[in-house]
Amino acid sequence: MRLEESGSHTVWDCKYHIVWVTKYRYPVLVGDVGLRARELLREIPRSHEMSIPAGAINRDHVHMLFSIPPHLSVSRAVQYLKGKSSHKLLSEYQSLRKRYWGQHLWSRGYWAATSGNVTDEIWKKYIEDQKPEEPDDNFKVV
Template sequence: MEYRQGSHTKYKIEYHFVWVTKYRYAMLVGDLATRVRDLVRQTCERYEIQILRGVVSKDHVHILVSAPPDISPSTIMRWVKGRTSRKIFEKFPHVKKRYWGQHFWARGYFCVTAGELTKEMIQEYLSHHFEPKPHDGFDVEP
């Protein structure tokens, strides 16, 4: 297992994000797709978010990232979608005609955590590590 560390933390927090273009228009092709990829990379680098894998499809983007524990998934998406949208409208005037409301991305996004430990593995560890108390699930080590 490869852990990252901050000044007072050791962590491995990974998120899989998917977000789509507004109205699912297939806009992410050619130079626009390349620019989106580059902007997502730049934004993530700025906040020490490591991109482990990513794919820009015609109408959506997938990324698997490793993020510091003090950055929430909603904050990551706000930074990435906000910055990419602003920069796309600046550089690609034809996009403004298609998206006259200044919103390039659809409102929501998909996010799921990724990791090696399952819920069952954690529960098994905790059941052997602490003195069991029925009807509780939150134990104090003796």
């Protein structure tokens, strides 16, 4: 993994650990829905110059360590990730549309921390050690 990214006039290293949950903490990120969520959460950041060094999707929440360019705020980055993934998942899965009839897959907020106070290796280990209470097919985003 590179230590920093570069733009035309900047060199930067802005990494954040972000966690968000499904609305009402329903355990819907399993099976095909979980796999599709993983694909989407890998695709969406590419179009905004973001990268994902580590991540894990559990039944009812998502952990991600991702790198955001300095011109993009954390809230805007999370808005892209949650908004686009929610829209696509709800449009592709009837079971989700039935459960989330209000068009909101994700809960409103999120938790964020910079990785500056802790090394990236510690964040990665923490994310890898996140285990659901029941086996969850060892589902990880890498």
